Each structure stands twice: as C-alpha cells, then as structure tokens.
Amino acid sequence: MTLFKDQWAGSHEFKTGFFGAPRSNRDQIYRAVNDGFILEEDRQIDPGNPAAGLTWFHRQTVSPATIRNIGVRDRDYGIYVQDTWKPLERISINAGVRADFIRRWDDVLNFQRMNTTVVGPRFGITYVVTKDAK
Incomplete structure (x- = not known):
C-alpha cells in the first residue's frame, strides 16, 4: 500500500506491505x-553334485521397508x-524497517528447528548530481 503526501517539509511516499507463507x-x-530384502548369500546343497542346486545361508533385509526421512513444517x-x-x-532519503517472524519445525524428530523474529x-540516500538527471 502506498500513500503520497506533499508539502510536509518536502514530499513523502509512505509504503507498507506484508509477506505470508503460513x-x-x-x-x-x-x-x-x-520389500526391504537387500542381500542373500547362498551355498551349494551338495558340493559333490552341482545339479543339486543352492540354498541360502544368510539373508539381509531392511526393516521397516518404508522410512519417512524428511518432514518439514x-x-x-x-x-x-x-x-x-x-x-x-x-x-x-529512504528509511524503513522490516520484521520477519519465522518458525521451522522438524516433524520426523519432533523438535523446533527455529523460532525467531x-x-x-533500511536506510539510503540518493543525490542527483546534475539538474537534468543525466
């Protein structure tokens, strides 16, 4: 929102605004x-008879097979x-102030990462050196 006022010891242009990411x-x-099955180690059933086939002796799985590893609020x-x-x-002459209110929440580990204001x-001065502004 902008408001312009003239003849208050010069001219003023007031601005205000907001940002929201709720x-x-x-x-x-x-x-x-x-389904979490990641490794199987096998051995021969009968080392003297390769046609007898294989059997497993060690299996490795990941449990749980589904893990929520990022949850940000x-x-x-x-x-x-x-x-x-x-x-x-x-x-x-430009003068102003900005305030931000920030909250960060980790939903996986259930803790607040940030809660700050x-x-x-803001301040700045501009001087036009020449009358024709070139």
Whole structure:
C-alpha cells in the first residue's frame, strides 16, 4: 500500500506491505526395493553334485521397508514500512524497517528447528548530481 503526501517539509511516499507463507511443508519417504530384502548369500546343497542346486545361508533385509526421512513444517510472515522523503528536488532519503517472524519445525524428530523474529532497518540516500538527471 502506498500513500503520497506533499508539502510536509518536502514530499513523502509512505509504503507498507506484508509477506505470508503460513504453510510450507515438505515430506520425503524412503522405500526399500523388494520389500526391504537387500542381500542373500547362498551355498551349494551338495558340493559333490552341482545339479543339486543352492540354498541360502544368510539373508539381509531392511526393516521397516518404508522410512519417512524428511518432514518439514515451516511458516514465515513478514511486514515492512518505509518512507521516501524528498526534502529537496535532487535529494531522496529512504528509511524503513522490516520484521520477519519465522518458525521451522522438524516433524520426523519432533523438535523446533527455529523460532525467531528478525528486525532489519533500511536506510539510503540518493543525490542527483546534475539538474537534468543525466
């Protein structure tokens, strides 16, 4: 939202706004192939008779075969206000502040990764060197 005011010791352009990401979710699930069966070691049934075939003596599986390894629940809100003040025709002064409210949650391990408020000031000065702004 923008508001322009003239003849307040120069001109002012006030701006305000917000940012909202109330739900930022990310999930990832690992699924082992073959229902978790990953290794089988075999031996001959009868070493003197290769035609007798093989039998397993060691099998390795992964359990559970499905694992949720990423579960992220985040939110981020931000607001800002700023003023561009032109006390003279060739000088502009920008001043403002932005605040962000951030929360990060790990849904797999069930803990809060971040819960913070960040405030950042904004300031700048512009001077046009020549009258024709070239």
